[in-house]
Structures are given as C-alpha cells and as structure tokens.
Amino acid sequence: xxxxxxxxxxxxxxxxxxxxxxxxxxxxxxxxxxxxxxxxxxxxxxxxxxxxxxxxxxxxxxxxxxxxxxxxxxxxxxxxxxxxxxxxxxxxxxxxxxxxxxxxxxxxxxxxxxxxxxxxxxxxxxxxxxxxxxxxxxxxxxxxxxxxxxxxxxxxxxxxxxxxxxxxxxxxxxxxxxxxxxxxxxxxxxxxxxxxxxxxxxxxxxxxxxxxxxxxxxxxxxxxxxxxxxxxxxxxxxxxxxxxxxxxxxxxxxxxxxxxxxxxxxxxxxxxxxxxxxxxxxxxxxxxxxxxxxxxxxxxxxxxxxx
Amino acid sequence: xxxxxxxxxxxxxxxxxxxxxxxxxxxxxxxxxxxxxxxxxxxxxxxxxxxxxxxxxxxxxxxxxxxxxxxxxxxxxxxxxxxxxxxxxxxxxxxxxxxxxxxxxxxxxxxxxxxxxxxxxxxxxxxxxxxxxxxxxxxxxxxxxxxxxxxxxxxxxxxxxxxxxxxxxxxxxxxxxxxxxxxxxxxxxxxxxxxxxxxxxxxxxxxxxxxxxxxxxxxxxxxxxxxxxxxxxxxxxxxxxxxxxxxxxxxxxxxxxxxxxxxxxxxxxxxxxxxxxxxxxxxxxxxxxxxxxxxxxxxxxxxxxxxxxxxxxxxxxxxxxxxxxxxxxxxxxxxxxxxxxxxxxxxxxxxxxxxxxxxxxxxxxxxxxxxxxxxxxxxxxxxxxxxxxxxxxxxxxxxxxxxxxx
Numbered sequence: 187x188x189x190x191x192x193x194x195x196x197x198x199x200x201x202x203x204x205x206x207x208x209x210x211x212x213x214x215x216x217x218x219x220x221x222x223x224x225x226x227x228x229x230x231x232x233x234x235x236x237x238x239x240x241x242x243x244x245x246x247x248x249x250x251x252x253x254x255x256x257x258x259x260x261x262x263x264x265x266x267x268x269x270x271x272x273x274x275x276x277x278x279x280x281x282x283x284x285x286x287x288x289x290x291x292x293x294x295x296x297x298x299x300x301x302x303x304x305x306x307x308x309x310x311x312x313x314x315x316x317x318x319x320x321x322x323x324x325x326x327x328x329x330x331x332x333x334x335x336x337x338x339x340x341x342x343x344x345x346x347x348x349x350x351x352x353x354x355x356x357x358x359x360x361x362x363x364x365x366x367x368x369x370x371x372x373x374x375x376x377x378x379x380x381x382x383x384x385x386x387x388x389x390x391x392x393x394x395x396x397x398x399x400x401x402x403x404x405x406x407x408x409x410x411x412x413x414x415x416x417x418x419x420x421x422x423x424x425x426x427x428x429x430x431x432x433x434x435x436x437x438x439x440x441x442x443x444x445x446x447x448x449x450x451x452x453x454x455x456x457x458x459x460x461x462x463x464x465x466x467x468x469x470x471x472x473x474x475x476x477x478x479x480x481x482x483x484x485x486x487x488x489x490x491x492x493x
Numbered sequence: 494x495x496x497x498x499x500x501x502x503x504x505x506x507x508x509x510x511x512x513x514x515x516x517x518x519x520x521x522x523x524x525x526x527x528x529x530x531x532x533x534x535x536x537x538x539x540x541x542x543x544x545x546x547x548x549x550x551x552x553x554x555x556x557x558x559x560x561x562x563x564x565x566x567x568x569x570x571x572x573x574x575x576x577x578x579x580x581x582x583x584x585x586x587x588x589x590x591x592x593x594x595x596x597x598x599x600x601x602x603x604x605x606x607x608x609x610x611x612x613x614x615x616x617x618x619x620x621x622x623x624x625x626x627x628x629x630x631x632x633x634x635x636x637x638x639x640x641x642x643x644x645x646x647x648x649x650x651x652x653x654x655x656x657x658x659x660x661x662x663x664x665x666x667x668x669x670x671x672x673x674x675x676x677x678x679x680x681x682x683x684x685x686x687x688x689x690x691x692x693x694x695x696x697x698x699x700x701x702x703x704x705x706x707x708x709x710x711x712x713x714x715x716x717x718x719x720x721x722x723x724x725x726x727x728x729x730x731x732x733x734x735x736x737x738x739x740x741x742x743x744x745x746x747x748x749x750x751x752x753x754x755x756x757x758x759x760x761x762x763x764x765x766x767x768x769x770x771x772x773x774x775x776x777x778x779x780x781x782x783x784x785x786x787x788x789x790x791x792x793x794x795x796x797x798x799x800x801x802x803x804x805x806x807x808x809x810x811x812x813x814x815x816x817x818x819x820x821x822x823x824x825x826x827x828x829x830x831x832x833x834x835x836x837x838x839x840x841x842x843x844x845x846x847x848x849x850x851x852x853x854x855x856x857x858x859x860x861x862x863x864x865x866x867x868x869x870x871x872x873x874x875x876x877x878x879x880x881x882x883x884x885x886x887x888x889x890x891x892x893x894x895x896x897x898x899x
Contacts (some may be wrong), residue, residue: 255640257673265706267545290708291677292599296636299604304637317664338876350768352791355856356820359876376767378679379604405771408601410509442727444787445754445767448601453619458675474779476772487772 188370189390190261190282194217197282198327199315200247200271202226202236202258206327210286214260216332224252225465227271242432245278254358255288256284260316260326269294274309285311285327285381289447290462294403302381309381313446315351315373328373329355330421342367344483345391345425346404347384347412349376349446350432357401357430357476364480370399376405376446383410385417392424398449399483400427404461406436407449411461415468421492426486427470428479434458469493494703494726497790499582501699502720505683508672510665511695513587521582523566528581530557534586536566542726543574554586555741575729587697592685593654594618595666597634597673604701605633608670610662614685619640628652629898634670642667676714677707705812718810728732734809738788741801746827748794750802758783759816760891761806763799763834765792769880777816781898782891785812795827799833800840807841807848814850816887822875827862828853835869846870850890853883 201207203226206412214221215237225248226241228234234241242248243293247258261268261283268287274296283302290312302309310317310333316326322341328351329335338359344366348354358371374380374388384402391397404411411429418427435481436444436456443450451457462472470493471486473479496504499517506512507842516527517540528535529573539551546552550599555561557818564583592614611631613621620628631650632644634806645666649659665686673681682704687697703855708715725731731739738753758780764773770789777784786806790799802868806815817824838845852866855876866873873885 203509253806266709276781289706289711291704292679293636293674293677293704293707294598296604296606301634327824330857334823343543348768350766350771350820352766352820352822353768353772355823356769356772356876356880359821360879363877377600381597383602403768410601430772432768432775434775442729442754444754445771447772449767474775475879475881477881 187394187396188238188322189387189394190370190372191258191317191319191323193323193488194222195257195323195325196222196224196252198224198245198256199239199258200245200259200261201228201230202241203228203234203265204436206207208236210260210262210327211239213327213331213335215322217324218319219334221323221325224248224256224426243274245274245280245306251262251373255279256285258325261287263275263287265290269298272298272309273301276305281307283309283381284314284316285309285375286301286314286316286326288313292377292379295377298333299379299381310372311381313377314375314380315324315354318371320368322350323473326373328371338362339371340367342369343398344368344392344477345397347400347401348373349405350403353403353432359404360476361401361480361483364484366480366483369394374450378408379449384414385407385410388414388417388423390426393489397425397489398425400480401483402427402429402431404431405433405445405449405455406451406458406461412455412464416462418431418468418470418493425493426483427493428473428486429465429470429483430476430479431462431474432456494705494708495542496698496701496703496718497542497579498538499580499700500720500806501538501701502696503718504676505696505699506674507581510668511693513585513695513697515582515584517580517582518565520570521562521566521569521876524581524583525558525577526554531585532581536584537561537568538574538582538584538585539568539571540579541573541576543576546573548674549573557593562617569625587621587687588693589685589687589697590690590691591688593688594621594684595669596680596682596684596688597670597678598680598741603633605636605751606670606673608632608634608645608666610652610666612649612652612654620686640667640670640674644793645670655693657692658688660690666692670758676711677704678702679704683888718854721817734786734805737804737805741805745795745797745800748798749790749792750794750798751785751789753802753805754787756784758785759811760887761785761809761812762788763790763803763806763815763817765789765819765825766822772820772880773818773884776881777888778889781896782884782888790819790830791825794830794833796829796833796836799830800836803834804841807837807843810835814848814885816850816891817852817854818848818880818883818887819854820880823857825856826858827854827856828858828865831865835865835871851883853878853880887889
C-alpha cells in the first residue's frame with residue numbers, strides 16, 4: 187500500500203490555468219495509472235479546460251460537477267491568495283491539500299494549518315513538490331514529467347520524507363538504483379512552518395505494511411528533527427530510519443539563510459551538528475553521503491533493527 | 494528582516510506601549526541637543542544589527558550633554574562585529590525598580606506564536622529558561638481566534654507576578670502580542686521591560702524581526718521608518734559580487750539564480766537547487782575544497798541567466814575553473830544550463846572543456862544536454878555519479894589531487 191494517496195484518489199488543481207499548473211496537470215495525468223484530476227479552479231475561467239480537465243470558478247462547483255466529495259487539492263496560486271485558496275478547499279471538505287506555492291508569510295501558513303487541524307484535513311507543504319506513489323500516482327510536480335519521474339522512482343519498501351523537493355528525487359533515484367524502491371515519497375517543504383512534519387507523517391508510514399524503512403532529508407533550522415527524535419524515542423519505531431543532513435557549513439554562519447526559507451541557524455538547537463547528535467541519540471543513522479544511504483538501509487533492514 | 498533598536502522602539506511606541514523619550518541621530522552634535530532636551534543623565538547606544546554592544550564599548554553613560562556628544566562621536570566611529578553603526582540612540586537613564594522580559598516568537602512545533610514572559614528581565618531569556626525555568630511563563634496563541642487579555646494575564650501569572658504589577662503588565666504584553674501578529678513579526682521582544690519606582694512600566698529596549706516574505710504587506714510602516722526596499726538586513730551587508738549575482742537574477746525573469754554568496758576559496762560553483770546546493774557545498778568542503786561562492790540555480794533558468802551567473806563566477810578573482818552541479822532536475826532543463834555555461838566560457842574567450850571542471854546535472858533533457866557537452870569536450874556525469882563523487886572530482890581537478898582529503 188501507500189500512504190495519503192492511491193490509484194483511486196481524486197483531486198483538483200487550484201490555479202490550474204497558470205503556466206506551472208498546466209505542466210503539473212499534464213505530468214500527473216500522464217504518470218502511473220493516471221491521476222484522477224476531476225477539476226481545476228481559476229476564478230473567472232469557468233468553462234475552459236486544461237488537458238481535458240474542466241475549469242471552474244469555485245471548488246463548490248467542482249464538487250457539484252463531480253457529484254461526490256473530492257479527496258485532495260494541489261494549490262498553485264500566488265502567495266498573496268494562497269491562504270484564501272486553502273481555506274476554500276478546507277471548507278469544501280477536501281481532506282488532503284498539497285501547497286506548492288512558496289514565499290507565503292508564516293502567519294498565513296499557521297492559519298491554514300490550524301483550520302485544517304480543526305476540520306480534520308491535512309496540509310502538505312507549502313513550498314513543496316507533493317507526493318508520489320511510484321508507478322501509481324503523483325500529486326504535485328514531484329519528479330517532473332511522467333517520463334522523468336518513472337526514471338527515478340520505483341515501487342518498493344522505503345518511505346521517503348524530505349524538506350527539499352529536488353533531493354526527494356535524488357535520494358529516491360539512488361535508492362532505486364540499489365534495488366530499494368519506495369512505498370511513498372513526500373516532499374514536505376522547506377519553510378519554517380509546514381503542514382506535515384516528519385513526526386506527523388511517521389504514524390502513517392508506521393501503519394503501512396508495505397513500508398519497511400524510512401529515509402529522510404534534513405536541513406538546519408527549526409526543531410522538526412528534534413520532534414522526530416522524540417517521536418522515535420517515545421513510540422519505539424518499528425522501522426529503521428536513515429537520515430541525510432545537508433547544510434552543515436551553515437553552522438559557521440548563524441543568521442544567514444540558504445536553500446529554503448526555514449533553513450537558518452538561529453539558536454544552538456537548530457544547527458546541523460546538534461540535529462545530527464539528536465537523531466543519532468534516537469538510533470537514527472545519519473549518512474555522510476547520499477550514496478551511502480542504500481547500503482546503510484540494507485544493513486539495518488537485514489539486522490532487523492528499529493529506528 | 495531585523496530592525497534597528499530605534500526602529501523597534503518606534504514600533505513598540507506605535508502599539509501603545511509606553512517607551513522612554515529617546516532620540517535617534519547620526520550626528521554627535523545632535524546627540525547633545527537630544528541630551529539637553531532629555532535633561533539629566535543619558536545612555537548613548539550604538540545602532541547596529543548585532544549583539545555584544547555593551548562589551549564592544551557601544552553603550553556609554555553620560556552625565557552631561559557635552560559628555561553625550563563626546564560619547565556619540567566615539568560610538569559613531571566604532572565598528573562592532575564588522576558593522577559600522579547606523580547612528581546612535583540617546584536615551585534617558587532610567588531609575589528602575591525591577592526588570593522584566595516580554596517576548597513573542599513562533600513555536601514551529603506547535604505552529605503557533607508563543608508569549609514568553611519573565612520576572613527576571615535584562616538578561617538573555619534562553620539563560621533564564623535554562624537556569625530558572627519557573628521564572629518563564631509561556632502561553633500559545635491561536636492563529637484563528639482573536640487575541641484576548643487573559644492570555645497575557647495567564648502568561649504573566651505563571652511566574653508568580655500578582656497585584657498591581659499583574660494588572661499593569663497585562664495590557665502591555667497583550668499589545669506586544671497584537672503587534673507581533675499585526676506586523677508579521679517572527680520575533681517581538683521587550684527586554685528589559687522596566688517597572689519604575691512609581692509603579693509604572695516602560696519598555697527600555699526592544700528587538701523586532703519581521704518576516705521577509707511579508708514585507709509587501711507593511712509598506713507604510715517600512716516607509717514611515719525609512720527602511721529602503723533594497724535593505725536586506727541580513728547578518729552581513731551584501732558584497733559587490735553578491736549584488737552582481739542579484740543583478741544576474743533580475744536581468745531575466747525566468748528561473749532563479751538565487752542566494753549568490755561570496756566565499757574566499759578558489760572553487761567556482763554553479764550549483765542548484767535549494768537542497769542540492771546545500772548538499773553540494775558541503776560535499777566540496779568535505780573533500781577538502783574551498784568554494785569561491787555559493788548559489789542556487791533552478792526553476793528552469795534561461796540560457797542568459799545560466800550564462801550570466803557562470804560569467805560572474807568565472808571572472809571572480811582567484812577562480813580558475815567552475816563546477817556545474819545539481820541534484821536530479823525535473824523542471825530545470827539540463828540542455829539549457831549546458832548552453833548557458835558554455836556560452837559564458839566562449840564569450841570570455843575561454844575553452845569550455847578547460848574551464849568547466851565537471852558538469853553533473855542529470856534529469857530533464859539530459860540526452861540533449863550531454864550531446865552538447867560532448868561536442869565541446871566537457872567532462873560530464875549522469876545520475877550514476879553521486880553528488881559527492883562529482884564534488885570530489887571537481888576538487889581534484891581545480892585544487893589538485895593532493896587537495897582531496899577523503
């Protein structure tokens with residue numbers, strides 16, 4: 187199985203007539219068994235279609251046209267309008283929202299996340315590339331055009347969670363080349379506040395029978411890794427976890443932001459060094475290079491080790 | 494985006510929290526005028542965006558306006574942690590009964606702002622939290638529900654403060670929380686928040702940091718404070734090289750050549766994207782290489798943008814060759830980046846095969862890209878060569894095999 191999405195997942199694309207959104211729609215329709223994109227929203231563009239997907243003015247219209255609830259939405263609208271778009275999705279009973287947009291002020295993100303929690307919806311992102319279940323479905327730009335995504339991602343037992351969209355593909359490709367396919371790979375976004383953190387996604391992977399190991403990509407900034415380490419220590423994770431930490435050089439450059447908006451060293455706890463120590467304390471192996479990840483994972487899987 | 498103290502205090506004042514009768518100036522003689530207006534003893538404070546002012550001699554006490562002028566003249570010339578002051582703040586010397594701390598920050602785990610309050614002010618709140626945890630109050634704020642006084646009251650009461658002090662502090666702390674929310678701050682801190690001998694409270698120093706992404710929503714405030722659109726307010730001022738990088742990025746709207754940052758090494762880097770750049774920069778250093786720069790290309794840059802960036806790096810003093818490397822790309826086209834960096838070499842009358850130490854960008858349009866690279870005799874690698882291995886080859890070729898450490 188997979189987590190969050192499967193072949194039957196229906197979703198819409200908000201901001202579907204934008205240049206990137208048109209490409210993304212094509213990619214998702216082409217990939218795997220073909221995403222069930224049941225509609226798109228761009229206010230004022232009702233009646234058009236994007237690669238055969240009908241465009242509506244409102245999500246309510248999408249739901250009405252579809253005739254039953256819609257599972258998800260990919261949000262690609264500009265940052266100033268993203269909060270409104272996500273609120274619209276949540277209030278129309280959409281339960282899985284992938285926010286692609288970057289440079290959204292933190293307060294807006296926090297408001298979306300809080301409303302989602304109240305309504306039992308989940309947000310992935312913002313500033314992310316979405317979710318992919320190899321050979322089945324991709325929801326978002328993750329992996330790029332279907333042909334490229336198929337080259338990097340293969341089905342298998344590894345769950346991938348990454349703060350970097352590009353590195354989700356790099357790591358999955360490395361795993362695939364070593365014969366370790368992926369159950370589900372998720373680009374969670376690089377902002378300071380995001381909808382779903384490692385620790386919030388782990389219970390889903392934990393409950394998924396296909397997933398036997400977890401690979402994560404991490405960066406300096408924030409407390410997400412500490413949260414993961416605490417989750418592993420408290421629950422006793424059944425699966426081995428291998429992490430890769432990029433941006434080690436940033437420890438020497440406090441106050442400077444590199445890579446992603448959330449990647450900034452502000453205190454002692456969010457340095458790469460501190461995070462590596464914390465992850466290691468929880469039994470999570472931290473790889474020095476991406477190319478080491480498959481071997482580290484194989485040996486942990488063979489040893490039947492947890493975390 | 495960090496504010497100078499004099500700006501932060503102005504923001505505090507606008508929110509209705511009492512502040513001292515301070516003045517800001519860039520001129521020593523005017524500092525004297527401000528001190529005369531204030532009357533009595535004053536404190537002269539350097540306006541820099543860095544800590545450790547007191548230790549560095551950037552904060553001085555004056556008993557007379559003449560002394561205030563002399564101190565201001567000294568401080569205006571004093572560099573602190575590599576920064577020249579924006580000006581000086583002239584502040585009345587306060588007769589304080591007790592110092593408190595009040596701050597609002599984001600709690601990334603809870604995904605909510607949190608009010609922090611302590612009855613042990615004037616020192617670093619992290620130290621207080623570690624050594625005297627019972628003296629730090631914490632209350633999280635909803636992002637959706639409106640703010641309410643009780644939240645500030647609960648936070649203050651957690652530290653044992655009661656009586657008139659609690660009543661008087663509550664609206665101040667609530668206003669600070671409101672200010673944090675209304676202005677898209679990532680940090681809003683009053684430290685110390687002073688209780689005077691007459692029982693009144695007054696903000697003696699403030700730190701404010703606004704989220705850069707939200708600057709567009711606060712144009713009026715920034716204009717009022719005189720903050721220019723071009724002021725990045727990063728940990729250090731951008732260098733000429735970095736400004737040139739920004740110009741390359743702005744020259745064409747397609748794609749990104751972002752975060753061009755200068756370093757003093759000899760390995761020129763044209764790297765991307767966000768996470769890929771972090772990984773590759775680490776990889777170069779892990780193999781003993783000294784990067785000349787950092788950057789993040791991505792978002793499908795135009796040939797011109799890739800060319801402009803490569804030219805900038807190739808022309809940086811001390812740089813002999815560049816390494817062009819990215820994690821697997823799906824949006825950015827390999828062939829376009831290849832064309833851009835080759836064009837840069839040719840326009841500078843350089844041999845691409847010699848100047849491009851390695852090209853490792855696998856992904857979209859790679860067949861087309863590799864064909865072009867082959868034509869010019871450039872060493873390239875596909876995804877079977879790891880990012881670290883590509884970085885190792887770059888270090889060996891640019892700094893010499895003896896430079897490679899692992």
